[in-house]
């Protein structure tokens with residue numbers, strides 16, 4: 447893999463997005479899981495069902511050969527209806543995953559950088575996320591990009607990156 451190309455998510459990426467969504471919930475090494483496994487987790491569906499609603503946005507990374515390597519995305523939630531890493535109606539919560547065989551090769555960093563640029567371009571005041579204990583690769587990536595731990599919920603941290611207008 448010589449170069450990584452990153453572009454905005456398109457409707458044709460929906461199947462890949464769902465695949466990457468499953469990886470965010472089953473990030474520990476283990477057998478393959480399905481979307482149905484994720485949707486059985488309380489609150490999980492609200493992150494992906496009806497993808498494409500206003501405020502949904504994301505990026506996908508591709509190899510030179512056009513193979514999809516990973517994706518990062520975000521969705522807005524409300525005080526009345528939100529998931530794990532919610533902090534405000536105006537700050538979208540992000541998700542990210544890289545194909546298992548491409549992890550540790552800076553694809554995730556590139557996706558995060560481009561997702562932050564996208565959020566800035568859309569005038570978002572920040573980005574939030576939830577990272578579980580033990581997911582040190584993800585936590586280190588977020589911290590290195592300036593995300594700060596703001597709340598402890600169960601065995602996870604909510605982290606926020608404030609963005610300048």
Ligand SMILES: CC(C)(COP(=O)(O)OP(=O)(O)OC[C@H]1O[C@@H](n2cnc3c(N)ncnc32)[C@H](O)[C@@H]1OP(=O)(O)O)[C@@H](O)C(=O)NCCC(=O)NCCS
Nearest residue numbers: 469473542543544549550551552553554555583584586587
């Ligand atoms: C988390 C994830 C998106 C990171 O993407 P990645 O391409 O593997 O990460 P990168 O290679 O860009 O590394 C980013 C940083 O993570 C850290 N990191 C990388 N490999 C690591 C490892 N084996 N152990 C600990 N930290 C590691 C480093 O700080 C690295 O920074 P660097 O680029 O300065 O070296 C990816 O591993 C993944 O898909 N994991 C499963 C899904 C998941 O956990 N999603 C997040 C849920 S909160």
